[in-house]
Amino acid sequence: QKEVEQNSGPLSVPEGAIASLNCTYSDRGSQSFFWYRQYSGKSPELIMFIYSNGDKEDGRFTAQLNKASQYVSLLIRDSQPSDSATYLCAVLSGGYNKLIFGAGTRLAVHP
Amino acid sequence: DAGVIQSPRHEVTEMGQEVTLRCKPISGHNSLFWYRQTMMRGLELLIYFNNNVPIDDSGMPEDRFSAKMPNASFSTLKIQPSEPRDSAVYFCASTPSDTNTGELFFGEGSRLTVL
Numbered sequence: 016q017k018e019v020e021q022n023s024g025p026l027s028v029p030e031g032a033i034a035s036l037n038c039t040y041s042d043r044g045s046q047s048f049f050w051y052r053q054y055s056g057k058s059p060e061l062i063m064f065i066y067s068n069g070d071k072e073d074g075r076f077t078a079q080l081n082k083a084s085q086y087v088s089l090l091i092r093d094s095q096p097s098d099s100a101t102y103l104c105a106v107l108s109g110g111y112n113k114l115i116f117g118a119g120t121r122l123a124v125h126p
Numbered sequence: 127d128a129g130v131i132q133s134p135r136h137e138v139t140e141m142g143q144e145v146t147l148r149c150k151p152i153s154g155h156n157s158l159f160w161y162r163q164t165m166m167r168g169l170e171l172l173i174y175f176n177n178n179v180p181i182d183d184s185g186m187p188e189d190r191f192s193a194k195m196p197n198a199s200f201s202t203l204k205i206q207p208s209e210p211r212d213s214a215v216y217f218c219a220s221t222p223s224d225t226n227t228g229e230l231f232f233g234e235g236s237r238l239t240v241l
Contacts (some may be wrong), residue, residue, distance in 0.1 A: 118168030
């Protein structure tokens with residue numbers, strides 16, 4: 016079992032809809048979780064982090080964490096074509112900011 | 127400020143040749159990471175350094191891979207001999223290690239093709 020699992024997609028949603036991206040992790044002791052966005056041909060960039068159970072909102076993005084279920088999600092409201100990218104879920108694993116990434120979910124927002 | 131700088135951006139080589147990828151981290155960042163990205167396996171952590179010292183190289187696939195960080199501003203990832211299955215995008219990332227923010231700053235990557 017991989018440490019961090021994501022559905023590879025593609026997830027296709029119409030413009031203006033809510034996109035829901037999901038991630039599960041295997042280490043029950045994990046405490047910190049991150050969402051990175053990667054445009055095609057570019058490098059990953061951090062867009063959200065969440066440490067506590069529940070929801071965390073930042074603009075159109077909401078991260079959700081359920082440690083009991085070992086489940087992290089990212090909701091994107093009012094999806095735009097510019098949100099089309101691969102979204103990588105990551106878990107902090109040890110010190111020095113060591114991150115383990117999932118394989119990513121490709122999101123396509125069509126007009 | 128300059129970001130993480132990687133070179134070369136693209137490398138095409140033949141099986142059996144030596145490949146050296148280079149990385150200059152952001153000044154003041156004392157943790158450096160090498161990741162490899164493929165469609166099949168996603169973004170895999172190969173090795174990371176803190177204050178120029180290798181901390182964890184358990185992700186290095188085999189002895190053909192080696193990495194060094196001779197000083198705070200330079201790191202190399204070497205593959206010798208290279209094989210077609212090494213074809214991937216190799217990312218270098220850096221971060222300050224004094225706070226566990228989880229924010230890695232990635233370079234633009236080196237796309238390696240081994241024929």
